[in-house]
Amino acid sequence: MIHTGGRALNAVLALPHRGRGPFGVVVFVHGDGPIDATHDTFYRPMWEAFAQAGYALLSWNKPGVGGSAGNWLDQSMADRAAETADAIAWARTRPDLDGRRVGLWGASQAGWVLPKVAATTPGIRFVIAVSPAINWLRQGRYNTLAELADRGAPPAERDAALARREAALAVLRRGGTYADYRAAVPSDRAMTADRWHFISRNWASDATSDLRAAGARGVPTLLVLAGHDRNVDVAETETVYRRELPPSSLQVEHYAQADHGLADLDVIRSETRAFLTAVFAPRSLFTPGYLDSLRTFTGRFNP
Numbered sequence: 001m002i003h004t005g006g007r008a009l010n011a012v013l014a015l016p017h018r019g020r021g022p023f024g025v026v027v028f029v030h031g032d033g034p035i036d037a038t039h040d041t042f043y044r045p046m047w048e049a050f051a052q053a054g055y056a057l058l059s060w061n062k063p064g065v066g067g068s069a070g071n072w073l074d075q076s077m078a079d080r081a082a083e084t085a086d087a088i089a090w091a092r093t094r095p096d097l098d099g100r101r102v103g104l105w106g107a108s109q110a111g112w113v114l115p116k117v118a119a120t121t122p123g124i125r126f127v128i129a130v131s132p133a134i135n136w137l138r139q140g141r142y143n144t145l146a147e148l149a150d151r152g153a154p155p156a157e158r159d160a161a162l163a164r165r166e167a168a169l170a171v172l173r174r175g176g177t178y179a180d181y182r183a184a185v186p187s188d189r190a191m192t193a194d195r196w197h198f199i200s201r202n203w204a205s206d207a208t209s210d211l212r213a214a215g216a217r218g219v220p221t222l223l224v225l226a227g228h229d230r231n232v233d234v235a236e237t238e239t240v241y242r243r244e245l246p247p248s249s250l251q252v253e254h255y256a257q258a259d260h261g262l263a264d265l266d267v268i269r270s271e272t273r274a275f276l277t278a279v280f281a282p283r284s285l286f287t288p289g290y291l292d293s294l295r296t297f298t299g300r301f302n303p
Helices: 044-052 077-091 106-112 114-120 136-151 155-173 178-184 191-202 209-216 236-245 273-279 290-299
Strands: 002-004 007-009 009-012 023-029 054-058 097-109 124-130 221-228 250-259
Touching: 002 077, 023 077, 044 054, 054 077, 054 097, 077 097, 077 114, 097 106, 097 114, 106 114, 106 124, 114 124, 114 209, 124 191, 124 290, 136 155, 155 178, 178 191, 209 236, 221 236, 221 290, 236 250, 250 290
Parallel strands: 023 054, 023 097, 097 124, 124 221, 221 250
Antiparallel strands: 002 007, 009 054
């Protein structure tokens, strides 16, 4: 159990089965959605890779998920960064963990959290950023257009989706309410009130300045990008990371046959194959080479 911001969050601390502590620890920062500590076991192959490099893993159920107090839809990206900093402070009180070797792993929406933590929390040893976005608005537009293109949507559907998006943004820019949004976007695809509240707190998020501040600290960073990412414009992400972080501290890995979550496209294209792989060979869900890169990168920071 981790206490942060007056809330108790159910957490998992997994220690390596081999080796002697104190162990370095990788703190997991979730992406979007109601995610539990293991992401429905999706994280476990990554945990095994980190454990092979001698690292413990710390993860927790988001607020409102799996017995954790609160509601993750009430959080801003700054709230999420503060939550992560509190978890790191907790980890540093434990004698079985090495507080000098605290790293961060995060995916997708964590792209707005990781740089904040790296820029403001002393002693972060490394960051692993998987499929992170830079700008909330540009990311949303990219995702909308990419999904429409994948479906082969006709121009009229594309134009209607962009019009709904612009109408919602106009309400956000003037600080409108959920009722204002529903009046402006009368659609059966409208988001819930909780989701509107979440978006209204975060729609102006941009990682650039936090990346620059983290870069000034020289925090070693592994940027992992997928060749078939329909959520994030990986070209923009790589451009900004290379511009804001010193070349000596940045390592970029591309995986051409991976989706946004670094799953292997050859596996997940078949629902049956994806299910059987998840049950009997979960490591094989991930695109080849990704898990090895996690182990190799973190192994650089062992004593």
